[in-house]
Amino acid sequence: MIELKNIEKYYATKGIKNYVLRHVTTTIKQGEFVSIMGPSGAGKSTLLNILGMLEEPTYGVYEFLGEDVTSLNERKRIELYRNHIGFVFQAYHLIDEMTVYENIEAPLLYKKVGSSERASRIANLLDRFNIVAKKDLFPNQLSGGQQQLVGIARALAAQPSIILADEPTGNLQSAQAEEIMQLFQQLNKEDGITIIQVTHSEKNATYGNRILHLADGVVKDDVKI
Template structure:
């Protein structure tokens, strides 16, 4: 197995109104390619912050973070953005679809960032629509979809760039139990196909889909 993520003694500190808050406290975490990890812990334990730092949407304030053996901490912003767009797909609880774009256009967005040619984009989007059984929804806007359908579009969008890593923050938080099972079964299938997945979840059931559970409390990893 190849090491995808190597985090050593990483902390995240913020200052607010003269006070200092430690959101993450000396985190050590190694993730191999092909793992499916569930981050668990109460609200405020640091799950989302850790996901955002792994996904380079935010940064650790101290410590070391290597992604595919490259030091993220020492990297220029431009190179970090490139790495994130190349290798990481995000799935959010609140879907984060773009209201003004159709399903088809939402799924296509990451390919525009990557400057993929138009004909290739169309073919990849058609594949995704087909894979997720949403061909009939391609011209609809997010508000015309159910929560489960919106999350499927979110997953399709995260996957279209063939990422090595999917980061999912409470991916079923707004879904009913059947929709949740459908999304989790999809993650399990993707993981079987070789995609590394790290999800933050409150749900024991969702966590059980993972190959490893990492528990957080007050910004520290308490057991993994």
């Protein structure tokens, strides 16, 4: 599903290249649950951003679903966002001015899903995550764990083939974190959704089936569980 060939990323300051990623080459197949781990500054988030096409690599080739997406125009990239990629953030990034329902509905509106289809999909998601009662609340009326549930529901609404999660439990207490990780595992196993997460926690990484260890921009270790 994902092919990274010799991905490099550096920032040039005053003529000196500061490498963030070096020679990253890997393949991620459909249905994998990959955790990217490593110390602060190892380049985890940059790698995830490149995977999410939020940043472009300086060198290298990135193929997504067999298509070279190293530098895509905005329109094509957005098409991918609408149909294939769902994002989950550490700080949830729900839109404060929208209710839970509207937050989940937003990607469907962009995807131009018909209104009855929209309603049923959202109802399903609300049901599945047990947040039906919260659908008319605003994000700031929810706990962190609940907000992240909504965040995941939003990411799933467009029925993506892959979810990119940047420290999804970083702001949560351990009980809530566990709940979220179980949810991810379930999505991966039952729905076959590919998940790539960045995490600091060994425990969280064990929910997945593959761990990429990054240090100073280089893949040190690629472990299958």
